[in-house]
Amino acid sequence: MPPASYDRVASSLHWLIGVGLLAQIAFGFLLDDIAPRGTPARSGVINLHKSMGIVLGLLVVLRLVWRLRHAPPGWPRTMPPWQQRAARLGHRVLYACMLVMPLSGYLASNVGKRGVVLFGWPLAPWGPELPALYSALQALHAATAWLFCALVAGHVAAALKHALIDRDGIFGRITPWAAGAAGSSHD
Numbered sequence: 001m002p003p004a005s006y007d008r009v010a011s012s013l014h015w016l017i018g019v020g021l022l023a024q025i026a027f028g029f030l031l032d033d034i035a036p037r038g039t040p041a042r043s044g045v046i047n048l049h050k051s052m053g054i055v056l057g058l059l060v061v062l063r064l065v066w067r068l069r070h071a072p073p074g075w076p077r078t079m080p081p082w083q084q085r086a087a088r089l090g091h092r093v094l095y096a097c098m099l100v101m102p103l104s105g106y107l108a109s110n111v112g113k114r115g116v117v118l119f120g121w122p123l124a125p126w127g128p129e130l131p132a133l134y135s136a137l138q139a140l141h142a143a144t145a146w147l148f149c150a151l152v153a154g155h156v157a158a159a160l161k162h163a164l165i166d167r168d169g170i171f172g173r174i175t176p177w178a179a180g181a182a183g184s185s186h187d
Contacts, residue, residue: 001074002071002072002073002074003071003073004073004173005073005172005173005174006072006073006173006174007070008176009066009070010063010066010067010070010174011174011175011176012176013059013062013063013066014063014174015174015176016059017056017059017060017063017098018152020052020056020059021056021098021101021148022149022152024049024052024053024056025145025148025149027049027052028049028145029145031045031046031049043114046114047117047119047120050105050106050109050116050117050118051117051118051119053101053102053105053106054102054106054116054118056102057099057101057102057103057106060095060098060099060102061099063098064095064099073173075087076168076169076170078166078168079166079168079170087158090151090154090155090158093147093151094148094151094152094155097144097147097148097151098148100140100144101141101144101145101148104137104138104140104141104144105137105141107126107137108133108134108137108138108141110125110126110127111125111126111127111128111129111130111133111134111137112129112134113129159171
């Protein structure tokens with residue numbers, strides 16, 4: 001029988017990654033305002049963005065492994081099958097974005113001019129500078145960020161609908177104060 005709610009690990013990772021990724025995306029979109037191109041602060045700010053992206057990417061991998069090893073709570077009986085399918089699809093695309101965003105940023109950095117500096121520690125690049133591949137990966141990185149933002153808006157809207165209109169307990173299953181002792185995870 002599926003657990004009634006997500007466990008504390010799943011709940012904590014859900015909120016930590018969610019807030020972290022939204023902050024990271026805002027940081028990425030504001031990079032030019034925070035540290036304009038050609039200013040001394042630029043490389044430090046970019047390297048902080050890269051470092052945080054790597055940390056968030058690793059947290060997403062941890063979250064995905066946790067999710068695959070712990071059964072999610074079941075859907076409420078009142079939830080229509082089409083909503084269940086939409087939720088499953090939405091979650092899968094959210095996970096895809098959470099993997100593609102940091103991976104595309106990391107790979108772009110490896111084929112770009114500056115490489116990756118992880119919290120002040122330069123990492124060896126994987127190969128030579130490849131400007132065309134760098135541009136393609138940067139475009140993928142940005143497009144995925146925009147898609148992720150749209151999906152998060154839908155995710156939040158659906159959560160609020162379940163909390164305020166349906167009142168079916170869906171939202172409460174992932175909140176830290178409701179996280180149960182039963183090992184589960186499905187976000």
